[in-house]
Amino acid sequence: MARHVIAPVDELPPGTRKFLDIDGRPIAIFNIKGEFFGLLNRCPHQGAALCEGPLIGLAQSSDPGEIEYTKLGEIIRCPWHGWEFDIRTGQSYCDPKRFRARAYPVNVEPGSAVVKGPYVAETIAVSVESDYVVVDL
Amino acid sequence: MNVQFRDRPDPSAPVGVKTAIADCDIHPARATADELYPYLAKRWHAHIEAYGKQAYHGMMEGPPYPKAQPNASRRDAWPPEGGPQGSSLSFMQKQLLDPYNVALGVLNPLASGQGLRNQDLAGAICTAINDWQIEKWTSKDKRLKASIIVANEDGPTAATEIRKRAGDPNFVQVLLLSRNVEPLGQRRYWPIYEAAQEIGLPVGVHAFGFGGNPLTPSGWPSFYIEEMVGHAQCQQTALASLVLEGVFERYPDLKMVMIEAGFGWAPSLGWRLDKNFERLYSEVPHLKRKPSEYIRDHIWWTTQPMEDPERRDHLFQVIEWIGWDKLLFATDYPHWDFDEPSRVLPAGVSDANREAFYLGNAKKLYGIS
Numbered sequence: 001m002a003r004h005v006i007a008p009v010d011e012l013p014p015g016t017r018k019f020l021d022i023d024g025r026p027i028a029i030f031n032i033k034g035e036f037f038g039l040l041n042r043c044p045h046q047g048a049a050l051c052e053g054p055l056i057g058l059a060q061s062s063d064p065g066e067i068e069y070t071k072l073g074e075i076i077r078c079p080w081h082g083w084e085f086d087i088r089t090g091q092s093y094c095d096p097k098r099f100r101a102r103a104y105p106v107n108v109e110p111g112s113a114v115v116k117g118p119y120v121a122e123t124i125a126v127s128v129e130s131d132y133v134v135v136d137l
Numbered sequence: 138m139n140v141q142f143r144d145r146p147d148p149s150a151p152v153g154v155k156t157a158i159a160d161c162d163i164h165p166a167r168a169t170a171d172e173l174y175p176y177l178a179k180r181w182h183a184h185i186e187a188y189g190k191q192a193y194h195g196m197m198e199g200p201p202y203p204k205a206q207p208n209a210s211r212r213d214a215w216p217p218e219g220g221p222q223g224s225s226l227s228f229m230q231k232q233l234l235d236p237y238n239v240a241l242g243v244l245n246p247l248a249s250g251q252g253l254r255n256q257d258l259a260g261a262i263c264t265a266i267n268d269w270q271i272e273k274w275t276s277k278d279k280r281l282k283a284s285i286i287v288a289n290e291d292g293p294t295a296a297t298e299i300r301k302r303a304g305d306p307n308f309v310q311v312l313l314l315s316r317n318v319e320p321l322g323q324r325r326y327w328p329i330y331e332a333a334q335e336i337g338l339p340v341g342v343h344a345f346g347f348g349g350n351p352l353t354p355s356g357w358p359s360f361y362i363e364e365m366v367g368h369a370q371c372q373q374t375a376l377a378s379l380v381l382e383g384v385f386e387r388y389p390d391l392k393m394v395m396i397e398a399g400f401g402w403a404p405s406l407g408w409r410l411d412k413n414f415e416r417l418y419s420e421v422p423h424l425k426r427k428p429s430e431y432i433r434d435h436i437w438w439t440t441q442p443m444e445d446p447e448r449r450d451h452l453f454q455v456i457e458w459i460g461w462d463k464l465l466f467a468t469d470y471p472h473w474d475f476d477e478p479s480r481v482l483p484a485g486v487s488d489a490n491r492e493a494f495y496l497g498n499a500k501k502l503y504g505i506s
């Protein structure tokens with residue numbers, strides 16, 4: 001497992017996402033209301049670029065006619081067949097036992113820690129004053 | 138260890154398929170509303186602008202979109218140069234034909250002149266669509282073959298268009314839709330079957346269309362998900378009608394393709410028809426064989442939407458009833474319920490059946506060497 005420095009925090013404001021290749025793996029990093037999450041950008045269903053989909057909320061119902069819409073902006077909907085996944089955990093809502101999107105832990109580290117390592121950041125110039133988004137892979 | 142950034146990943150970078158396949162249901166679209174004008178007489182430009190294209194359903198602009206995704210299409214299928222999904226040949230090549238190794242792609246344009254109430258306009262637009270398919274698609278990429286679009290509610294006009302295309306290698310089938318003014322076996326549609334048999338092309342029946350009737354026999358459902366499953370009911374109506382009206386007795390060489398309405402229901406329809414036929418034979422004495430025999434001999438089925446039962450042996454049982462030689466692989470590109478070729482067929486299929494499923498059956502049916 002290696003830790004990769006992805007971007008300065010300022011480059012990924014809330015509601016945005018960033019697509020990357022890390023060691024040949026397609027990954028997307030999301031900023032959801034100030035928290036960062038990483039998902040493998042490949043849908044466990046038929047392999048679409050999952051994170052290209054829209055960010056939506058979760059429609060749930062306790063009874064017909066009662067609809068609750070929560071987790072706004074925290075659910076990713078696959079661009080192909082529309083399966084929904086929780087960005088925080090990779091959990092699917094259509095078949096949570098069998099399917100989950102691969103999730104990667106993402107942290108924010110101060111520049112001083114990033115300079116010391118153990119991080120890989122060849123393409124990003126790191127300065128001690130800033131904070132950085134870091135993903136474990 | 139390098140970390141590379143891209144603004145967007147390349148959405149057209151699928152896993153890839155090594156052996157060649159056929160894709161028997163691809164939906165080409167027009168990039169702009171007036172893209173057909175060069176193929177239509179001036180009279181119709183003015184007519185369309187003044188009166189519109191009135192269909193048998195009540196909505197001026199056709200069925201309301203989006204359906205689950207914008208234009209009922211994959212969200213990654215918008216061409217980079219603009220225009221709706223399915224409107225760019227170069228993007229279709231990059232996203233579908235090249236990576237999935239498509240050796241034969243059958244075009245089924247949906248927003249065509251079919252189902253318009255003005256039959257002269259319907260005929261003119263269908264002819265224009267056929268010319269457009271040659272110029273924009275099949276002449277530019279030899280892997281692509283077109284379906285002859287016809288004004289389906291006007292048998293004689295449709296038959297003229299079919300005969301006009303006889304022997305033209307750009308076309309491999311005649312295309313009808315499942316939702317019509319009357320069930321598809323009825324006599325108004327017979328000139329279509331006669332012409333298709335004469336020129337030796339199969340007739341495809343694609344789910345959707347505008348007959349003016351609700352999707353279900355008991356009215357309009359509330360949800361899109363009901364529409365998705367309702368297409369199987371429509372297709373069953375069409376198929377029962379074709380068999381029971383005696384279309385396959387009258388046109389013994391006619392081959393038909395049921396497109397995009399599933400196939401898991403086929404055995405049960407066959408069983409029910411046969412059982413009733415034992416008792417009700419005298420009502421339809423023009424039938425010389427059991428209904429299921431006509432189905433098995435005359436009907437091919439495209440796979441998308443591919444049935445996905447929990448137990449794969451159930452899928453294989455259904456396919457055994459239908460025949461491994463009768464399935465045609467389809468992705469339904471660019472629509473959102475696209476089937477990814479390397480992921481649809483469960484393990485445990487013999488090499489011969491797999492080859493037939495992905496390519497052989499289609500090449501044989503459509504006469505592609």
Ligand code: FES
Nearest residue numbers: 043045046078081
């Ligand atoms: S590939 Fe994502 S839902 Fe099917």
